[in-house]
Structure formats: structure tokens, C-alpha cells
Amino acid sequence: TCFFSLSGCPRATFAGKKGKLSGDEILNTKFKTSDVLENDEEIKQLNKEISELNESNSEMEAAMVKLQSQISTMEKNLKNIEEENKIIEEQNEALFLELSGLSQALIQSLANIRLPHMEPISEQNFDAYVNTLTDMYTNQECYQNPENKDLLESIKQAVKGIQV
Numbered sequence: 001t002c003f004f005s006l007s008g009c010p011r012a013t014f015a016g017k018k019g020k021l022s023g024d025e026i027l028n029t030k031f032k033t034s035d036v037l038e039n040d041e042e043i044k045q046l047n048k049e050i051s052e053l054n055e056s057n058s059e060m061e062a063a064m065v066k067l068q069s070q071i072s073t074m075e076k077n078l079k080n081i082e083e084e085n086k087i088i089e090e091q092n093e094a095l096f097l098e099l100s101g102l103s104q105a106l107i108q109s110l111a112n113i114r115l116p117h118m119e120p121i122s123e124q125n126f127d128a129y130v131n132t133l134t135d136m137y138t139n140q141e142c143y144q145n146p147e148n149k150d151l152l153e154s155i156k157q158a159v160k161g162i163q164v
Contacts, residue, residue: 102162106130109158113151 103126110121110129115136121129136152 105162106159109162110155113154113158115151 103123107121107123107126112120114120115129115132118129118132119125133155136148136155140152
């Protein structure tokens with residue numbers, strides 16, 4: 001055993017040499033340069049994939065914004081169409097009421113005038129009666145005999161007071 005210092009002791013010197021590792025041994029035990037290069041390539045590949053994913057995400061976000069804009073435009077158009085339809089329905093309802101009033105006025109005015117081969121005008125035969133009247137006025141040349149002329153004149157007088 002040595003009593004002086006460890007640096008002078010042969011056993012301490014041998015133990016110190018035994019505990020020290022060379023540079024190659026350190027590289028072998030901790031990491032190798034080829035591992036560093038492989039890790040560097042993996043990092044480059046991961047960075048490339050991240051970049052591609054970011055680009056893909058940006059494209060998808062742009063597509064989503066465009067799609068949301070299209071949906072918004074379609075919803076606005078649909079709302080406009082619904083409003084237009086509501087206005088048209090209101091106009092149709094007003095026209096229907098006006099037509100109903102005119103048909104009642106026509107029925108009352110022509111109640112005493114009988115067309116040939118027809119019953120007096122009523123709600124049940126209204127369409128057929130109007131079709132016959134339309135035909136008579138469209139083809140007046142077929143109704144030139146005095147009896148038909150008198151009938152046409154009576155109809156004109158009967159409907160003269162109806163406000164359209």
C-alpha cells in the first residue's frame with residue numbers, strides 16, 4: 001500500500017489508466033458519426049414531410065375558405081329566392097281573389113243570358129261557359145245570323161259594367 005499520494009502510487013496510476021477511455025472508445029460507447037449522419041437525414045426527411053404537410057394544410061384551408069364563401073353565397077341566393085317566392089305567392093293570392101271577384105261579377109251579370117245548348121251560368125259550369133263565350137267572340141263570323149248577333153250584343157251589355 002502507498003502512504004504518500006495517489007499520483008506516485010503504482011496501483012493508483014494503473015487504476016487511473018484503467019479508468020480513462022480513449023477518444024475512439026468514447027465514440028464507440030456514446031455514438032458514432034454514421035449515427036449522426038443517419039439522424040441528420042431523418043431530420044431532413046421529417047422537415048420535408050412537415051413542410052409538405054404545412055403546404056397541404058394551407059391548400060385545404062384555402063379550399064375550405066372558398067367552400068364557405070360558396071355556401072354563404074348559395075344561402076344568400078336561397079334566401080333571396082324564398083323572399084321572391086313569398087312575394088309571388090302574395091301576388092298570386094291577390095290575383096286569385098281578384099279573379100274570384102270577377103268570376104262572381106260575371107256570373108251575376110250573365111245569370112239571365114242563356115247560351116245555345118247550355119244551362120245558365122253558375123260556378124259549376126263557369127269554365128265551359130267562358131270557353132263558349134271565348135269561342136263566340138273569337139269566331140264571330142260563324143255567328144252572323146240575327147239571333148246570334150242579338151245574343152252577342154246582350155252579352156256585351158251585360159258585362160259592360162264589370163270593372164277589370
